Amino acid sequence: MLPVHELLCRTATDSPDREAVVCGDNRVSFGTVDEAATALAAFLASRGIGQGDRVGIFATKSVAEVIAIYGILRAGAAFVHINPQYRDVHLRHVIADCGIKTLFLDGSRARIFAGACGEAGFSGLVVSLSDEMALNRKTFCDVTHLRDIVGSPRQQFRPVDVGPDDLAAIIYTSGSTGMPKGIMVTHRIFHDATVASAEVLHNVSADRIISVTPFSFDGALSQLFTATLVGATLVQQRSSFPKDIVDTLLKERISGFHAVPSLWGVLLQERSPFPQYRYPHLRYVSIIGEVLPAKHLARLRRLLATTQFYLMYGTTEAFRSTYLPPADLDRKPGSAGIPFPGVNLKVVDDAGNQCPPGETGMIVHSGAFVSPGYWSDPERTASTFVNGWLHTGDQGRMDEEGYLYYAGRRDGLIKAQGFRVSPEEVETCIHQLDAVAEAAVIGVPAEEIGTAVKAIVVLQGGANATAKDVINHCRRELPHYMVPSIVEFRPALPKTNGHKINRAALV
């Protein structure tokens, strides 16, 4: 098994001049990325950073963040790509939770990060990914520029021997309760998922893959590593405006496009130029994250008549679970497909027994891609990963032929715009308003975006607050996808016997 940073080395040796990463006008070859990653690894090693360390990346789409990911891995450390939408509370949580002492920071995120650090500042090492970034010395005391590291004379670097089960990354995602939790990913998982994805999607070196989603999501990492494995080009898309995405699809002759259903919703909405053009180079589209409304899929298939569609299901805890082969789209409408090679998948009832075909239960996953658990949370790990089986918390059923049908969450976790939203986190935020007595948050079906976040609020006696007050408060505190778009005021909330809010009765 070659770790992904060794796959980079192999591709760079075989085809050094092939285009590896594109971002706007910036185009770099595999040879360049490989050399820069080694220079960066040497620098990190010279600063004593290596195996056992977690290194943060807080950035927007760029060539530099790709170099950072490979450089960190090559140094033997694990990378933590922090969701670029995170603000104060979540940022502080991630930095503290996994003890980030070294951070790769993009200029566009410097102010948000400085704000989260507050008076105390950030005492660790900061590597600036942007040439022009001016950082406040009161907040950041130890700053180096990636440009200088990569541009300086080559340092001696002894390759680090990483084991397949060593930590390669931590991916933070929201759960049904509390703050985001860190899911540990090993070198073996990255390698196996990369090889399996390339096999399923038939990726080849001629592919040109657009990357819209941040690398804080496993789907985006899978594309990056798959492109590296086969020597394909990854095109980093900074703007998610429909016109800009359309321009990139056409200009860069994109052949592979992976996106969450809500992005397709944006591309198909009335204001988007997407339907006006033809995309003869677009070989495949893969869709994961939540269920794409059937009418959107039907419309996309009409617009992209020669494109293959891959519908997938997976959780970050096990990277990828199933895919629906394009040939089965009409035979198995609404299905998330069959397990990836090496994956065992079952649907079980509350007692843990396998459900007969057609019966809904919890989806459990074993075999390939299963995470060793949550970072520094053995209790949650023990209850979620049982005897090698990941208990996804997702509901589903299987038909006689073993095709999976996803049937939503069981624990109130909302999937909105492709992000996992914990109702409890949004409720906690709404409760900060003095006027609020009680709050409950649920997901409701929405036309364009699939699922909308809805808040049901009970006000304190005599208090006044409008829907706009609630939404504005949440906008200040939370990432945009957590902000409720609908607020309903009620005199009381339904409760279960245990006096917990009965979310099921709210839908």
Place this chain on the structure above:
Amino acid sequence: MSVNVQDQMQEYVEELAKQDNIDPSVNLFETGLLTSVHVLDLIAYIEERFGIVVSPDDLSIENFGSIDAMVTFVDKAMQPV
């Protein structure tokens, strides 16, 4: 450049982003001040306030990336053809 358009756009964007004194030249999306979900709000506001029609091909970061960009776009669209 219309001072009136500049002031109104500045005020509206600051309300959307929940932040005062936004540098009108700064990229609102790359800095995370706004996200793509705000785009429809911006279009609705511009169409209603200035009586212009935003076509799908106008929906780019070049036209909507910063307050200055939006002002330039609105000024251009409001000019008699």
